Amino acid sequence: MRYLADAFVVGALKxxxxxxxxxxxxxxxxxxxxxxxxxxxxxxxYEVYVHTVEDVGRERFFDLVEFPPFDTDDDGExxxxxxxxxxxxxxxxxxxEKITGAVPGRWVNESMVQAEYADFVQAGRPxxxxxxxxxxxxxxxxxxxxxxxxx
Numbered sequence: 001m002r003y004l005a006d007a008f009v010v011g012a013l014k015x016x017x018x019x020x021x022x023x024x025x026x027x028x029x030x031x032x033x034x035x036x037x038x039x040x041x042x043x044x045x046y047e048v049y050v051h052t053v054e055d056v057g058r059e060r061f062f063d064l065v066e067f068p069p070f071d072t073d074d075d076g077e078x079x080x081x082x083x084x085x086x087x088x089x090x091x092x093x094x095x096x097e098k099i100t101g102a103v104p105g106r107w108v109n110e111s112m113v114q115a116e117y118a119d120f121v122q123a124g125r126p127x128x129x130x131x132x133x134x135x136x137x138x139x140x141x142x143x144x145x146x147x148x149x150x151x
Contacts, residue, residue, distance in 0.1 A: 002108055002115065009107045013089035016041045019109060021102045022116035024136035025127055026052060026070065032125070033070035036113045037100045038080060039092045046092035049080035050100055055125070062118040101137030 009019050018040040027033040032055035040047045053067035083099055086092035096102050123131035130136060
């Protein structure tokens with residue numbers, strides 16, 4: 001099973017392991033991109049990063065961390081944009097979901113987001129739904145809610 005149960009998501013974060021969620025396509029047909037969100041344990045708080053990259057994948061090339069940033073004007077985008085921090089795993093996940101439109105029940109272990117992207121490519125890059133039929137998350141412009149601390 002690819003997706004982590006809620007208890008396993010929190011457990012992974014408490015053990016110092018990041019979790020991720022593929023958020024789907026962005027951009028236009030002439031300049032496609034994809035987004036994913038990562039919740040990463042840090043020394044004190046948990047950090048929420050949004051990664052927005054050009055969709056340059058092809059057969060057997062699904063390594064999202066190797067893709068160029070979608071917004072080349074944003075220096076921080078090369079390694080993702082820190083959008084929030086939280087003091088505990090549950091708050092970090094809730095914040096990530098609120099900011100990015102990520103949904104509970106779709107979190108995966110670190111690097112499994114590559115498999116999500118591979119499914120997306122192999123399904124013909126559907127724009128309205130994920131390959132397994134779930135609608136792509138609606139997302140805000142990454143406004144940080146008042147309950148989260150942002151950097």
